[in-house]
Amino acid sequence: MSASLLDIRHVSKTFNSHSLNRSAKFLAVDNVTFSIEKGESVALLGASGSGKSTLIRLLCGLEKIDSDQGSIIVNGRSFYNGKNYSPDIRNIRKTIGVVFQQFNLVGQLDVITNVLMGCLSNKSALDIMLKRFTEAERVAALECLDKVGLGPQAYQRASTLSGGQQQRVAVARALLKGSELLLADEPVASLDPTSAKKVMDVLFGLTKDLGMTLLVSLHQISIAQTYCHRALGMRKGRLIYDGLASDLSAQRLENLYGADAEEIITDTYLTSPRPVEQFSTLIDA
Ligand SMILES: Nc1ncnc2c1ncn2[C@@H]1O[C@H](COP(=O)(O)OP(=O)(O)OP(=O)(O)O)[C@@H](O)[C@H]1O
Numbered sequence: 001m002s003a004s005l006l007d008i009r010h011v012s013k014t015f016n017s018h019s020l021n022r023s024a025k026f027l028a029v030d031n032v033t034f035s036i037e038k039g040e041s042v043a044l045l046g047a048s049g050s051g052k053s054t055l056i057r058l059l060c061g062l063e064k065i066d067s068d069q070g071s072i073i074v075n076g077r078s079f080y081n082g083k084n085y086s087p088d089i090r091n092i093r094k095t096i097g098v099v100f101q102q103f104n105l106v107g108q109l110d111v112i113t114n115v116l117m118g119c120l121s122n123k124s125a126l127d128i129m130l131k132r133f134t135e136a137e138r139v140a141a142l143e144c145l146d147k148v149g150l151g152p153q154a155y156q157r158a159s160t161l162s163g164g165q166q167q168r169v170a171v172a173r174a175l176l177k178g179s180e181l182l183l184a185d186e187p188v189a190s191l192d193p194t195s196a197k198k199v200m201d202v203l204f205g206l207t208k209d210l211g212m213t214l215l216v217s218l219h220q221i222s223i224a225q226t227y228c229h230r231a232l233g234m235r236k237g238r239l240i241y242d243g244l245a246s247d248l249s250a251q252r253l254e255n256l257y258g259a260d261a262e263e264i265i266t267d268t269y270l271t272s273p274r275p276v277e278q279f280s281t282l283i284d285a
C-alpha cells in the first residue's frame with residue numbers, strides 16, 4: 001500500500017504502427033516511474049510527441065499499459081490485476097477528473113447539464129437528454145459552477161461560452177465528481193493569455209483549497225513555474241527530469257526540448273515565477 005496519492009512504477013506503452021507492407025512497434029512511454037503526494041501540483045513538460053498525452057491517458061485508464069510489467073496505484077488502489085484491469089477500476093476512475101485541451105462539452109446542452117452528465121453513473125443517456133436530475137444534484141452542480149465563477153452562466157448553452165469558460169466547466173465537472181486526482185492535458189493551449197490565466201487560477205486555486213492533487217501537461221515553462229512547485233520532464237517517452245520547476249535551467253530545458261529550447265525559454269506567457277519550496281531529487285542532476 002502506497003502513501004502517495006499517485007504511484008506509477010515501470011510503466012510503458014507501445015503502439016503498433018502499420019505501414020503498407022510492414023508493421024512496427026513504437027514505444028511512446030518508456031519505463032516511467034514516479035509518485036505524487038496528496039495535494040501536490042505538478043507540471044508535465046516535454047516536446048511535442050514526447051509522450052505526455054499518452055501518459056495522461058494511461059493514468060485515467062483510457063489506454064492500457066504494456067502487460068506483465070508496471071503498476072499504476074491511485075490512493076492505494078491498483079489499476080491492474082495482472083494483465084487485466086482490476087475489478088475496482090470503475091470506482092478508481094470515479095476518483096480521477098480529466099480536463100482536456102479540447103473542451104469535450106456538448107454545445108447544444110446548457111452548462112449545468114454538461115456539468116451533471118458524466119458525473120452521475122446512475123443516469124442513462126435518456127435521463128440526461130431529458131434533464132432528469134434531482135434538486136440535490138442541481139444544487140450540487142450549481143455550487144461547483146459558482147466555485148469556478150460560472151454560476152450566472154449555468155443555464156446558457158455550452159456553445160455560447162468562451163474557450164476559457166468552457167475549460168472552467170470541465171473543472172466544475174471534476175469538482176462535482178469529487179475527484180481526488182485531477183489530470184489536465186494542455187488545458188490552456190487553445191486560449192489567449194488572459195483566459196489562460198483565469199483557467200489556471202481556477203484550476204490551481206481550487207485544487208489547493210480542496211486538497212486535490214494535480215498533474216497538468218503544459219507547453220509554457222513560464223506557466224509551469226508560476227503555478228507548480230514541481231515539474232516532470234519527458235523526452236522520447238522517458239522521464240528525464242523530476243524536480244523543482246524553478247530549477248529548470250537553460251541546460252535542462254535544452255535536454256528536454258532539444259532544438260526548440262530557445263523558443264521555450266524566451267516564452268513570456270506569464271511573468272515572475274513565485275518562490276517554491278524545496279522538493280525532490282533531480283534525475284538529471
Ligand atoms: N494511438 C496511437 N497509435 C500510434 N501512435 C500513437 C498513438 N497515440 C500516440 N502515439 C504516438 O506516441 C507519441 C507520443 O504522443 P503523445 O500524444 O503522447 O505526445 P505529446 O507529448 O502529448 O505531444 P504534444 O505535445 O504534441 O501533445 C507520438 O509519436 C504519437 O504519434
Ligand SMILES: [Mg+2]
Binds near residue numbers: 052053054185
Ligand atoms: Mg499531447
